[in-house]
Amino acid sequence: MKKKTLLAGFALLGALALTATGCASDSDATGDAGSGGDDGVVTVGFAQTGSESGWRSANTESMKEAFSAENGFELIFNAADNDTAAQIAAVRDFINQGVDAIVIAPIVEDGWDDVLQEAADAGIPVVLEDRTVSASDDLYASWVGLDFKKEGVMAGEWAAETFGDTPTKMVVLEGTTGSAPANDRAEGFDEAIEGTAIEKIDSQTGDFTRDGGKTVMEGFLQKYGADGIDLVYAHNDDMALGAIEAIEAAGAEPGVDIQIVSIDAVKDGMQALVDGKINFIVECNPLLGDLAAGLVLDVLDGKTVEKKVYVEDQTFTQEQAAEVIDSRPY
Numbered sequence: 001m002k003k004k005t006l007l008a009g010f011a012l013l014g015a016l017a018l019t020a021t022g023c024a025s026d027s028d029a030t031g032d033a034g035s036g037g038d039d040g041v042v043t044v045g046f047a048q049t050g051s052e053s054g055w056r057s058a059n060t061e062s063m064k065e066a067f068s069a070e071n072g073f074e075l076i077f078n079a080a081d082n083d084t085a086a087q088i089a090a091v092r093d094f095i096n097q098g099v100d101a102i103v104i105a106p107i108v109e110d111g112w113d114d115v116l117q118e119a120a121d122a123g124i125p126v127v128l129e130d131r132t133v134s135a136s137d138d139l140y141a142s143w144v145g146l147d148f149k150k151e152g153v154m155a156g157e158w159a160a161e162t163f164g165d166t167p168t169k170m171v172v173l174e175g176t177t178g179s180a181p182a183n184d185r186a187e188g189f190d191e192a193i194e195g196t197a198i199e200k201i202d203s204q205t206g207d208f209t210r211d212g213g214k215t216v217m218e219g220f221l222q223k224y225g226a227d228g229i230d231l232v233y234a235h236n237d238d239m240a241l242g243a244i245e246a247i248e249a250a251g252a253e254p255g256v257d258i259q260i261v262s263i264d265a266v267k268d269g270m271q272a273l274v275d276g277k278i279n280f281i282v283e284c285n286p287l288l289g290d291l292a293a294g295l296v297l298d299v300l301d302g303k304t305v306e307k308k309v310y311v312e313d314q315t316f317t318q319e320q321a322a323e324v325i326d327s328r329p330y
Ligand code: AHR
Pocket: 052, 053, 054, 055, 056, 130, 131, 181, 208, 235, 236, 237, 238, 263, 264, 284
């Protein structure tokens, strides 16, 4: 199944790599890069989290485009519907099928040691994309994604600058419990607002979904009233969009009566920012497919790859969003 030559479609990778920064490391304990068949096709099992958000849809599309038949891959795609046990079972299934490589967007950080060891024992290299794991980095070849803590810091810095010494009641819509972005975005934000007059009065998971964000926000509004909340920090745009629905249903004006800061910068989120319903967004770039595919090919070719490849994020005010929204690719 394996191929050895880099494909023309990946000429693009050099350019993309310029936007990414890495931590050099070799990738030996991550599978036998020489295994696989000889029909020129690289078979890759991709264990996606699910389809919880607009970000996830854009990420899945990017991965499917990069790991396409046209680019020399056979992609076996699995979306686990945010079920960690199902995602681990999918990876075991890829191992049993004898794929050439496995790519995982891990739902949560913990619990990966055994199955990653099984992949290594089977000589199948693993590349992580998007989210990280707590397992030893000896168990996977590389990871490509975003600096979630930095995203939280950037969101928190906006809040600190905007509210400063003004007493501010904040509620938080957390991402999936135990996931790297939920953990790191909380940590980064909390560090950035330390010493300000922003008080976190409540924090609950909305599981990165629009419905989850709406339901949790409805609960917060019932408990504290619209007048008792000044700021919402949503760990992603979809939950912010759900919160907007809840705030409007409660008769308050999102972005004015209750300010909102979120993370992702997907199309719907950016539109809400342009419309004045969200106040600030930190980007989380979902277009990781080409970088992930390039890493898989390099690992299979026995090349040394970066252990961590970070893609840079930017931030958007309402005015900046209005300028760029039409040219955004997702
Ligand atoms: O892991 C990235 C996060 O997962 C995105 O911010 C969120 O929208 C998605 O569900």
